[in-house]
Amino acid sequence: MKIRYFSGHTREFNVVDEEIPYPEGRLIVSRTTTRGIITHANSAFVEMSGYEAHELIGADHSLLRHPDMPKEAFRDLWSTVLAGRKWQGFVKNLRKDGRFYWVLATVIPNIRKGQIQGFTSVRRKPSRRKINEIIPVYEQMRFDEERSI
Amino acid sequence: MSCYTFSISPDYLPSDLTGWFIFNTWLQKITDTRFHLELHDSFEQQRYDLDDDKIDLIYANPFDAAKLVREKGFKPLVKPQNRQDEVVVLVRAESLYQCVEDLSTKPIIISADDPDVLMMGFMLLEPADVVKDDEITMIRKSHVQVAKDLLNKEGDIAFMLKSSFDELSDLIKWQMRVLVESRIDLITHVLMASPRLEPLHDSIRNSVLALASSPKGPSVMEFMPMKQWQNVEEEEAEFMIDLMDAIMS
Numbered sequence: 001m002k003i004r005y006f007s008g009h010t011r012e013f014n015v016v017d018e019e020i021p022y023p024e025g026r027l028i029v030s031r032t033t034t035r036g037i038i039t040h041a042n043s044a045f046v047e048m049s050g051y052e053a054h055e056l057i058g059a060d061h062s063l064l065r066h067p068d069m070p071k072e073a074f075r076d077l078w079s080t081v082l083a084g085r086k087w088q089g090f091v092k093n094l095r096k097d098g099r100f101y102w103v104l105a106t107v108i109p110n111i112r113k114g115q116i117q118g119f120t121s122v123r124r125k126p127s128r129r130k131i132n133e134i135i136p137v138y139e140q141m142r143f144d145e146e147r148s149i
Numbered sequence: 150m151s152c153y154t155f156s157i158s159p160d161y162l163p164s165d166l167t168g169w170f171i172f173n174t175w176l177q178k179i180t181d182t183r184f185h186l187e188l189h190d191s192f193e194q195q196r197y198d199l200d201d202d203k204i205d206l207i208y209a210n211p212f213d214a215a216k217l218v219r220e221k222g223f224k225p226l227v228k229p230q231n232r233q234d235e236v237v238v239l240v241r242a243e244s245l246y247q248c249v250e251d252l253s254t255k256p257i258i259i260s261a262d263d264p265d266v267l268m269m270g271f272m273l274l275e276p277a278d279v280v281k282d283d284e285i286t287m288i289r290k291s292h293v294q295v296a297k298d299l300l301n302k303e304g305d306i307a308f309m310l311k312s313s314f315d316e317l318s319d320l321i322k323w324q325m326r327v328l329v330e331s332r333i334d335l336i337t338h339v340l341m342a343s344p345r346l347e348p349l350h351d352s353i354r355n356s357v358l359a360l361a362s363s364p365k366g367p368s369v370m371e372f373m374p375m376k377q378w379q380n381v382e383e384e385e386a387e388f389m390i391d392l393m394d395a396i397m398s
Binding site: 023024025026027029031042043044086088104106107108110112120122124125126127128129130 | 248249250272273275276277278329330331332333334335387388391392394395396398
């Protein structure tokens, strides 16, 4: 499957329709530069993403972007955090092996001496009911995005 | 000589008190500064003193640490080595609940009045759509009382600091079951100092860091909840505060 990103670049990926359950009690934590380049990944992130730590550090965070996610969700994320505000939403993440996992993601700007130095993303186990509610919303958003191309 | 106030997070275990008194005596000698160790019965009482700027040195839980840095200009100095704050959600052993998703959206929760525990406990219940609500939360004075009241069927589940749960007797632990346990690994208590204590920040930090390898180290640390201290870099403290911000949302 060809995945096309907001920036315009594309990559081929074997997407598998199989969900990996979110590990109980864990927080997936990563930090990025203001351009979305990963600078820190905790062990839960490494385990759930299926990548090695050295493959994640220095990579673009969009590496995790699942094709079922509407582009508008990430546009909203970036405009919110670049304005210095906190963003929260449900995200379907793509693993290295093509399978996926759902998270409730919170992204906060790292503000030091009044300047945004980067972003911290904290993901936790989401409510299944809320995931079931958001799936058709994201499908509709993607449908609208594809029609407008 | 002026006397400063040293306070510790009210979630301390009674068995740790001797250690804190010995530590305070040592700290006064090594820094040639008077510290009065003030013990608060509750987080609420401690918060009043923090609001009135009556506390100069504090072993703070992560929730308060974040607020003290942002709102009061406190400086994190050191943290305990290999001692992260984790929370367990407990049920009675015979409970029908096998996982968080089995819970109703309004279970009766028993917890100590500990902001960290409440914050992380409710985060662990999010998959069951349980939201923080005073109506379903019964606050108790201590973690031991929380355990007793859960066994007395005064609530459906209980939140407890994992370190406090581990300290319970086997007889009590066997009557309970861990429904879910946090494995965050990144959040710890922090020893931090007020801006008023700024001239002593480096002296306190360096003395405490050198304690483990000093001749006095083993006797001072013998009854403390941690075996060793480690430095807290400014960015590390900021990172923990960002994490707390994220979890609180």
